Amino acid sequence: MDRRTAIKVIGGSVLGIAGLGALATREDIIRWLDADKAAMESGETKAGKVSTRFYKPLERELSVLGFGCMRFPMKNGEIDYELTDKMVDYAYRHGVNYYDTAYFYHGGKSEETIGRILKKYPRESFCLTDKMPTSMIDDPDDIPEIFEEQLRRCGVEYFDNYLLHSLSSMEKFERIYLAGGGLDFLREQKENGRIRSLGFSFHGDVPFFNYLMDNFTWDCTMIQLNYLDWNEANESPNGSRQAGSLYRKAEEKNVPCFIMEPVKGGNLAELPKNAMDILKRREPKKSAASWALRYVGTKPLVVTMLSGMSTIEQVVDNVSTTTEFKPLDDADMRVLNLSMGKNDNTGMIPCTYCRYCDPCPYGVDIAGVIKTYNLWAERLGLTEGGHGGIKEKKEFLIRYKNAVEKSARADHCTRCLKCMPRCPQSINIPTEIRKVDEFVQKLEKDIHKKAEGASV
Amino acid sequence: MKRLVWFRILLAWAAVTWVTFAFLGLSRTFPAKQQLIPALLMGNLLAVGIILIGTILFGRFYCSVICPLGIFQDGVSFISEKIRRKKNSFRYRKELRVLRYAVLVLFAGGLFSGIGVIPILLDPYGNYGRMVSNLLAPVWRQSVNFTADIVSDSWLIEKYDILPQTEAAMIFASVYLLCILAAAWFGGRIYCNTICPVGTILGTLSRFSLLHPYIREDACVKCGKCEKNCRSSCIDIKTGSIDTSRCVDCMNCIAVCPTGAMTFGRQQKEKVSAEAAETRKTAQPLSRREFLGTGAAAIGAAAAVITAKTRTVESAAAGAKKIVMPPGADTREKLMNLCTACGLCIDRCKGGVLRPANLEYGIGGIFLPKMDFKSGFCDYNCSQCGKVCPTGAITKLPFKKKRSTVIGKAVYHHFNCLIMKENIICGNCALHCPTKAVTMTEDFHGKKLPKVNKDLCIGCGACEYHCPAEPKAIEVNGLSKQDKLKEKEKPKK
Numbered sequence: 036m037d038r039r040t041a042i043k044v045i046g047g048s049v050l051g052i053a054g055l056g057a058l059a060t061r062e063d064i065i066r067w068l069d070a071d072k073a074a075m076e077s078g079e080t081k082a083g084k085v086s087t088r089f090y091k092p093l094e095r096e097l098s099v100l101g102f103g104c105m106r107f108p109m110k111n112g113e114i115d116y117e118l119t120d121k122m123v124d125y126a127y128r129h130g131v132n133y134y135d136t137a138y139f140y141h142g143g144k145s146e147e148t149i150g151r152i153l154k155k156y157p158r159e160s161f162c163l164t165d166k167m168p169t170s171m172i173d174d175p176d177d178i179p180e181i182f183e184e185q186l187r188r189c190g191v192e193y194f195d196n197y198l199l200h201s202l203s204s205m206e207k208f209e210r211i212y213l214a215g216g217g218l219d220f221l222r223e224q225k226e227n228g229r230i231r232s233l234g235f236s237f238h239g240d241v242p243f244f245n246y247l248m249d250n251f252t253w254d255c256t257m258i259q260l261n262y263l264d265w266n267e268a269n270e271s272p273n274g275s276r277q278a279g280s281l282y283r284k285a286e287e288k289n290v291p292c293f294i295m296e297p298v299k300g301g302n303l304a305e306l307p308k309n310a311m312d313i314l315k316r317r318e319p320k321k322s323a324a325s326w327a328l329r330y331v332g333t334k335p336l337v338v339t340m341l342s343g344m345s346t347i348e349q350v351v352d353n354v355s356t357t358t359e360f361k362p363l364d365d366a367d368m369r370v371l372n373l374s375m376g377k378n379d380n381t382g383m384i385p386c387t388y389c390r391y392c393d394p395c396p397y398g399v400d401i402a403g404v405i406k407t408y409n410l411w412a413e414r415l416g417l418t419e420g421g422h423g424g425i426k427e428k429k430e431f432l433i434r435y436k437n438a439v440e441k442s443a444r445a446d447h448c449t450r451c452l453k454c455m456p457r458c459p460q461s462i463n464i465p466t467e468i469r470k471v472d473e474f475v476q477k478l479e480k481d482i483h484k485k486a487e488g489a490s491v
Numbered sequence: 492m493k494r495l496v497w498f499r500i501l502l503a504w505a506a507v508t509w510v511t512f513a514f515l516g517l518s519r520t521f522p523a524k525q526q527l528i529p530a531l532l533m534g535n536l537l538a539v540g541i542i543l544i545g546t547i548l549f550g551r552f553y554c555s556v557i558c559p560l561g562i563f564q565d566g567v568s569f570i571s572e573k574i575r576r577k578k579n580s581f582r583y584r585k586e587l588r589v590l591r592y593a594v595l596v597l598f599a600g601g602l603f604s605g606i607g608v609i610p611i612l613l614d615p616y617g618n619y620g621r622m623v624s625n626l627l628a629p630v631w632r633q634s635v636n637f638t639a640d641i642v643s644d645s646w647l648i649e650k651y652d653i654l655p656q657t658e659a660a661m662i663f664a665s666v667y668l669l670c671i672l673a674a675a676w677f678g679g680r681i682y683c684n685t686i687c688p689v690g691t692i693l694g695t696l697s698r699f700s701l702l703h704p705y706i707r708e709d710a711c712v713k714c715g716k717c718e719k720n721c722r723s724s725c726i727d728i729k730t731g732s733i734d735t736s737r738c739v740d741c742m743n744c745i746a747v748c749p750t751g752a753m754t755f756g757r758q759q760k761e762k763v764s765a766e767a768a769e770t771r772k773t774a775q776p777l778s779r780r781e782f783l784g785t786g787a788a789a790i791g792a793a794a795a796v797i798t799a800k801t802r803t804v805e806s807a808a809a810g811a812k813k814i815v816m817p818p819g820a821d822t823r824e825k826l827m828n829l830c831t832a833c834g835l836c837i838d839r840c841k842g843g844v845l846r847p848a849n850l851e852y853g854i855g856g857i858f859l860p861k862m863d864f865k866s867g868f869c870d871y872n873c874s875q876c877g878k879v880c881p882t883g884a885i886t887k888l889p890f891k892k893k894r895s896t897v898i899g900k901a902v903y904h905h906f907n908c909l910i911m912k913e914n915i916i917c918g919n920c921a922l923h924c925p926t927k928a929v930t931m932t933e934d935f936h937g938k939k940l941p942k943v944n945k946d947l948c949i950g951c952g953a954c955e956y957h958c959p960a961e962p963k964a965i966e967v968n969g970l971s972k973q974d975k976l977k978e979k980e981k982p983k984k
Contacts, residue, residue: 397959433647433649433650434647436649436650436652437639437643437647437648437649437650440652441652441867446919446957447919447957447959448919449909449915449917449919449959450915450916450917451909451913451915451917452915469922472922476923479872480872483872487872487890
């Protein structure tokens, strides 16, 4: 299988040509990656490189696509190192030079893994980002220790980019980073050259963002931005739908932006059929995720957007989207808006499956439950106004049963509210989980009523 | 005539597949209900009549084309013959009559006196059922789940909820399986012809069966092939006689007979040679020693039954308080008298709440179905267990009746509740109660607490299953006699 056909095969599955991708085993993928590497080294094929943008604080070009290290492929509950290594290598060869990890991704294994993988490339050729785990820190005195541990875990002398992870409350920011001296320590490290540029990643509300922007100088910021979360200047921010406000503030202060969740945790990679049809009419061969990436990349202040890629299909698709990157033009934007119009009011829960809410003290698989609901409830016509019948109801129950283990289903939620403050999207998780539970109970009742009615 | 063996094999395959599929939830449970002991317990006189009259007419066809355990042993024996390449390994053996009837007496005693454990351990169908339900079904479920994961992109296959295995039942089934394997591997039908009480009952009848295999002396060349191929070891070529009490109509002898001397049909009296008749006379009747032996065994068995009975009653009384029986079991006595613990209801339980008991019912009720609210709760709209029960131990209830059958009563333990311990107003018990028997009410501090309305509670255990507290803040106590909800207090809906 040469590279071109392989891309067709793998790309084909990305585009949803049923079955093909599902048949490729892990070994097939590894073999294909090896073949691709050999072909590139021998100069047989010339790979296009991912487009780059100039990032002033580091005085260098960074790839538009960054490799997020939060969703590595797994095997038997552990990171599949071999496959991860080859996937990263594929991305690296195609010009991806931005890698983003954090202290607690993959339960702390992410930093080690990416550090080990990147060891074999020249240090100057890539940009490595790490983050100070704000949510885990209680005592500011731990900060130096954690920072040293991060350098050790990654096996590097310095971080190109260093962010305060997930700032969401002013109280904690002031306590840890201002009063506790965390920010001073990190600025000191920047003077020492162990941090090359300093910023923060953000999960709070707009006033807090404005406060951070107005009162401090930052080299960069990382915000959540995608076409669903964007609000126009005349729209007041609502929940996670505040990216527009954040971006405009950063623009005002001229702070470069790094973007997380450009595909909204994969939500925008799987669109409802009617929305997808509209996009397909414009770009028959492009995936839904490519639209999401192009939307983000069209914003001029964006340096790099991060995608936590866990399959080779995603890597290939994202790399091909960002190679010779084409921003959305006005016509494209109209098509996207049209598809979004169809996308409104689907009853979807705005979850990105980041799993920051884990672990639930009562064992509920929150992200799994919500994901099943988001993926299937609307698609099967079971939300309000839908036309789903008994067959669809049964299908939903089977999907739910298959996706979530018995002890991890929504009916075990106790409304203990432990998950709520952890959610970066400010979703009222217990309410939503109970909503799903009620929904499931209602389906069961409906199905039984129908069956009993038929038997009488 | 030689095609009879293929006919038998075909029927046997059909029967064993059907029964096994019934356990895996792939087919209806009709064949399970035609097994002799379940049919007897159920009072299914048609099935019992057909089997008994059929046996008098044709011999023990039941053992080779209806009984799954018998068919299973045939299969094991077949494989053993292939692997050991000793197809001709069988020899005529004398009937172990004392042992046979002693076991039968023990079995009958257990059945009539309600010592469940004896029929449970001896009923061939129940034993087969437990092997499938404890050993095969878990493997089957795991492989279905595995397949479902692989093909999830193209096909939607419903996965099973994997429930923890009950160790005692699994160990017992494994031990039993090993014994059966060993017996069938080396001895063919030896189990059916010495231990199995059903084999003894039918054997007694088939002693006098109208049609059976016999040797036409004029055509027989005494090659001995039939004897060597007889898995029941019941053909004595020396005397030219067949012990029809042990013959299970497998028809192998007819298939291997080179001269066609072995026939299935009515043996004409006059065709028996005088000499052979003489030897047979001495061979057949009960000797005095055997008679005394049987009598002693019977008395021993009866004594064992009685002592066991007193003991079971005591132990049942000791652990009696909590156990919850499936809806339709009615009284504990009925369940223990009728159930042979085949595990069909457990395998087909939609809520995953029925599990084999250990000693909760006492030793007499080992492996009987019990409600385990740790693994699930009784689905308000399901009456599978009664529908599938082949012995009538769990009565078949229409949905309406099932929903008003009270199998237990929920009790709320204030101090275990999350509301008291962690101030979390969880309300899961009230949220999942199908009859609205549990509601959240405010106490005088204005604190919300669950309250059980005993008149509405049917004991389904949804509250206990969903209770997050450990130990449970709400639990269901079983009743030794199941009840009906009173008409006027039934929930409107």
